[in-house]
Amino acid sequence: xxxxxxxxxxxxxxxxxxxxxxxxxxxxxxxxxxxxxxxxxxxxxxxxxxxxxxxxxxxxxxxxxxxxxxxxxxxxxxxxxxxxxxxxxxxxxxxxxxxxxxxxxxxxxxxxxxxxxxxxxxxxxxxxxxxxxxxxxxxxxxxxxxxxxxxxxxxxxxxxxxxxxxxxxxxxxxxxxxxxxxxxxxxxxxxxxxxxxxxxxxxxxxxxxxxxxxxxxxxxxxxxxxxxxxxxxxxxxxxxxxxxxxxxxxxxxxxxxxxxxxxxxxxxxxxxxxxxxxxxxxxxxxxxxxxxxxxxxxxxxxxxxxxxxxxxxxxxxxxxxxxxxxxxxxxxxxxxxxxxxxxxxxxxxxxxxxxxxxxxxxxxxxxxxxxxxxxxxxxxxxxxxxxxxxxxxxxxxxxxxxxxxxxxxxxxxxxxxxxxxxxxxxxxxxxxxxxxxxxxxxxxxxxxxxxxxxxxxxxxxxxxxxxxxxxxxxxxxxxxxxxxxxxxxxxxxxxxxxxxxxxxxxxxxxxxxxxxxxxxxxxxxxxxxxxxxxxxxxxxxxxxxxxxxxxxxxxxxxxxxxxxxxxxxxxxxxxxxxxxxxxxxxxxxxxxxxxxxxx
Numbered sequence: 001x002x003x004x005x006x007x008x009x010x011x012x013x014x015x016x017x018x019x020x021x022x023x024x025x026x027x028x029x030x031x032x033x034x035x036x037x038x039x040x041x042x043x044x045x046x047x048x049x050x051x052x053x054x055x056x057x058x059x060x061x062x063x064x065x066x067x068x069x070x071x072x073x074x075x076x077x078x079x080x081x082x083x084x085x086x087x088x089x090x091x092x093x094x095x096x097x098x099x100x101x102x103x104x105x106x107x108x109x110x111x112x113x114x115x116x117x118x119x120x121x122x123x124x125x126x127x128x129x130x131x132x133x134x135x136x137x138x139x140x141x142x143x144x145x146x147x148x149x150x151x152x153x154x155x156x157x158x159x160x161x162x163x164x165x166x167x168x169x170x171x172x173x174x175x176x177x178x179x180x181x182x183x184x185x186x187x188x189x190x191x192x193x194x195x196x197x198x199x200x201x202x203x204x205x206x207x208x209x210x211x212x213x214x215x216x217x218x219x220x221x222x223x224x225x226x227x228x229x230x231x232x233x234x235x236x237x238x239x240x241x242x243x244x245x246x247x248x249x250x251x252x253x254x255x256x257x258x259x260x261x262x263x264x265x266x267x268x269x270x271x272x273x274x275x276x277x278x279x280x281x282x283x284x285x286x287x288x289x290x291x292x293x294x295x296x297x298x299x300x301x302x303x304x305x306x307x308x309x310x311x312x313x314x315x316x317x318x319x320x321x322x323x324x325x326x327x328x329x330x331x332x333x334x335x336x337x338x339x340x341x342x343x344x345x346x347x348x349x350x351x352x353x354x355x356x357x358x359x360x361x362x363x364x365x366x367x368x369x370x371x372x373x374x375x376x377x378x379x380x381x382x383x384x385x386x387x388x389x390x391x392x393x394x395x396x397x398x399x400x401x402x403x404x405x406x407x408x409x410x411x412x413x414x415x416x417x418x419x420x421x422x423x424x425x426x427x428x429x430x431x432x433x434x435x436x437x438x439x440x441x442x443x444x445x446x447x448x449x450x451x452x453x454x455x456x457x458x459x460x461x462x463x464x465x466x467x468x469x470x471x472x473x474x475x476x477x478x479x480x481x482x483x484x485x486x487x488x489x490x491x492x493x494x495x496x497x498x499x500x501x502x503x504x505x506x507x508x509x510x511x512x513x514x515x516x517x518x519x520x521x522x523x524x525x526x527x528x529x530x531x532x533x534x535x536x537x538x539x540x541x542x543x544x545x546x547x548x549x550x551x552x553x554x555x556x557x558x559x560x561x562x563x564x565x566x567x568x569x570x571x572x573x574x575x576x577x578x579x580x581x582x583x584x585x586x587x588x589x590x591x592x593x594x595x596x597x598x599x
Contacts, residue, residue, distance in 0.1 A: 014027065015273070022068065030079070103190070122248070137177035139359065141182070142164075146159070146216075148163035187219075258308055272298060275301070287304075291312075327359060331360075331363070335373060353430070356431060361436070373397045414579070427480065441468075494518070494520070497517075522587075529582075551565040
């Protein structure tokens, strides 16, 4: 192998490895005195070639290497300095951690194949997803491994990118606009815990072993150019092509892909390099960025101008239909209002009448699942091994009179009504709508509000609930349809807030009731009664020949969403039960039509 001592062409190549038919180049940023490139045969521990980076072709902490030789297609590489082996931060794929959470692999060096296979995207760039904005979208947040890892998924390739492809029809039927995928790059899932423990499997030797926890969520140091190898199928493992195939399948179903990245302590040039690569190479539609503060340069990058962006709990100067932020204030305040706290009506009125550039959600991975908000007053994180000290204590939840599982019908029925109320409020709020995977089928996490390390059925999507809780899933689907038709559909609609008396909004601190009148192509009136007592509400006057009809009534927990709206007996007022919501639509009176025809 002939090593080019001068910088030559390697100076102009991007960071990472570039392979041509006659030579290869690699560019690395590393603060060290000596740097080596080690080449390996696949599945072999010892390197077959060790090449030192020439100091003559180094600028600051940037090292250049050009070698005039062909590389075997079976070669992998890693880097080494005086401290030992380390992976290429710009590597596009890795071996060494092929099985998720397998502790025997914890010290395996991660190596990159020198050749990345070509994938034919066909016409994937010709979709219309660029025209689909985030501010009116329904986003479904999921974990690649957890979405299909459960045996209940009945998927062959469980917990993989390919496994998700098997569930695209489910996502399409649910009405998903974009999937928000939790970190799925080559992150380190092992958390080394201080201290040691005695092996229970080696009683004679009593060996002390390191205690290790798993980082299931993926918010950890990561090799961000590479999709996670253990999220791909074992046979002919190829995470790059498998991720691309997943994106293509979602696009063909009309579903966009937003990938979450965790960038703790990374500089802006590295972040932009990663995002550009994923946009160009994987055709994803947007990015959910966590651990990032310098975002103006990112959203204004010319390569990324058509991308969607979700930021964590912060809005930046560059606002737009495709730049939004997760809103934990919405989650907390809506939970307060739903359980009947005082002083919340002004907040609810604001998010229903006028709100943009935020992503709304009632439940998130941080905190209780939707099912657990009304099952538990307190977190139950004992399984995390931290003496229940981890996770938030501010959940704004309510167990409806009994902590955890119960067979008391009074409690169960109240919980059902609260779940329906939560979905209804989410769907009528202005802004982007988001549901976490499992919440649409009321999957409980047994009161654990911080399942970062639960790589088990607590975190995996339970597909049995799709049938078991079909009525609730159908309500979610129906309310999404309602949202698109009535809340988002009318550009000329006018929204006004009322109290129990029409045209008299009541923002008193003690008040928990309100009405929302949306005047448009078809008038609708939404009544929210989060007080525990029944109240009578007056109804707005609508045009002659029309009448108010009940489309949604969460007090009717068996049939909350009516297939056909039911005309109210009294067109001037209506009683609404405590802790329930009602939606009325103005429909043309058929009797009036008959009279007109006779005349």
